[in-house]
Amino acid sequence: MRRAITAALGAATLALPTASAASAAAATKKVITTTKTVTGSQGFAGRWGYVEVALVVRKTTTTVGSKATVKRKIIKVDVPIYPNHTDRSVFINEQALPYLTQEVLQAQFNPNIQLVSGATDTSNAFMQ
């Protein structure tokens, strides 16, 4: 991950002369926004297994006259490869990733229903 961020910084430095040359003619404000996904190299997270992190970085270059200001912001963090060889890792990962759909409980009165699945009083007797 650290290596990837260094690479992103390098690319931005190279882009700088172009930005200042274009804005040199008129002292107007110019804003260029680009986004870039940076994927780090796969790392080995000790006994937990392999992990890889991808960052989506938004770069905003604001040019006023000949002065260019570059701001970078991480807008998204993805973990495409994560450790899942232990129960604990899987549990943590599934807490973070959307595996289940979610809706709000509603009471329906549907006359077409032929059967109802539910926990009955008798299953209480079974379990205790």
Next chain:
Amino acid sequence: MGMPIVVAVRDGDDDAAVEDVFGWFGHVDATFSTFRADSEISRIRRRELAVDDASEEVRSVLELCEELRAETQGYFDAWRCSPDGLDPSGVVKGWAVDGAAAILDRAGRREYAVNAGGDIRTRGRWQIGIQHPIERSAVAKVVDGSDLAIATSGAYARGEHVRDPHGAATPTGILSVTVLGGDLARADAYATAAFAMGMPRVIGWTARLHGYEALTILADGRVLATPGFPG
């Protein structure tokens, strides 16, 4: 077994097959009931009968219980869910309905539903409601599908009815868990185990089920479903 059993057959008036089904449920009750002193399970509880000497049916059900105990990390545990000792009822109900369905299949029936205390197996297309945990006359969801096996475990019927075998505490945060899949005995045990896990463990566990879909109704009114749960 002391629970309502409903058998509905839409194709043909084959009363003999339905009679066979009720005969089968009677046999299962006589063999597995924890309320009958002469059942094999009661005899195993009193150590009058060794598991190895039990009937093949009882041994295969107890083997399934053992398998499910491992699969559910001990949350379904036929030996620890009851203070009176062995109680495989959580699997027997679904297993009995699976057997009933097999009888109707052999009789050539292709349009039927068997409902034993909320454990349902259908052939042909049926609309099944999932009991609303608070509004007793309402359902929370309708499953419209063919050839289904569906079981629900919950706390709304009469307070705490599933014990967490690890902590012996009442599981919290969940009103009911419904599991749907190929094998009803398994679906019922999964629903029982998921309910016993409580929040938040139920989230990761139900999301990880293979070949089974789950719908969990939380105490805060959220309904969580695996992506393949039929709507």
